[in-house]
Amino acid sequence: MxxxxxxxxxxxxxxxxxxxxxxxxxxxxxxxxxxxxxxxxxxxxxxxxxxxxxxxxxxxxxxxxxxxxxxxxxxxxxxxxxxxxxxWALQASITDRCLALHGVECRICGEACDERAIHFQLAIGKVAQPQLITEQCTGCGACLAPCPSNSIHILELMA
Incomplete structure (x- = not known):
């Protein structure tokens, strides 16, 4: 449940x-x-x-x-x-609703990220999969609004 x-x-x-x-x-x-x-x-x-x-x-x-x-x-x-x-202690998080995780080519979040904290890992027989480099993410939120599947959240890091 x-x-x-x-x-x-x-x-x-x-x-x-x-x-x-x-x-x-x-x-x-x-x-x-x-x-x-x-x-x-x-x-x-x-x-x-x-x-x-x-x-x-x-x-x-x-x-x-x-x-x-x-x-x-x-x-x-x-x-x-x-x-x-x-x-602040904010950071992006990519949920399982991400289009790329469901086989749909989408790299909008990576294109919106000036810090290059989101990149896409190529894989044989699949579309490129999103990878978040947490050390580079500033939590600026640039990736959130353009995401067509609302699969990005900005979360507060726990100390």
């Missing part, structure tokens, strides 16, 4: 991953963020949106994070602070 069905039968809420915070969210983001919306209005790719309880979140369904830092510059309460550290 799948998890969503089991949750329904036992009266549990479905397990939905939390929406990602904007890049460079400080460790005390919730305490510092005033929900002013300045980071939302300055995001050039418009991926920072107002989420639950008015806190800014990231929605990769229409674009990617370019790590320009405009959101951190606009954040006067310093809930977002640009540093030399990685901006």
């Amino acid at each position: 799948d998890t969503s069905r089991r949750n329904l039968l036992f009266g549990r809420k479905p397990q939905v991953p939390p929406e990602p915070r904007p890049p460079w969210a400080s460790s005390n983001f919730i305490d510092r963020c005033t929900r002013c919306g300045d980071c939302v209005s300055v995001c050039p790719t418009q991926i920072i949106k107002v989420g639950d309880a008015g806190f800014p979140t990231v929605d990769f369904s229409h674009g990617e994070c370019t790590f320009c830092g405009d959101c951190t510059s606009a954040c006067t309460p310093k809930a977002l602070e640009q540093s030399t550290d990685t901006p």
Whole structure:
């Protein structure tokens, strides 16, 4: 029995991953963020949106994070602070709905990835299979929106 069905039968809420915070969210983001919306209005790719309880979140369904830092510059309460550290602990994940895994030639995610974190391994008698190089993935979300089968998810890495 799948998890969503089991949750329904036992009266549990479905397990939905939390929406990602904007890049460079400080460790005390919730305490510092005033929900002013300045980071939302300055995001050039418009991926920072107002989420639950008015806190800014990231929605990769229409674009990617370019790590320009405009959101951190606009954040006067310093809930977002640009540093030399990685901006977040996000990474792409390719699910089993991927067209290439079902014999359909598709390389859109690899073409969208500027970091070249997704490449395609040639195989005899099959279409090339996607390979994610986790060390190269920045979690920018460029691969998510163009995927025709919605088989890419951006997940938070567990520490």
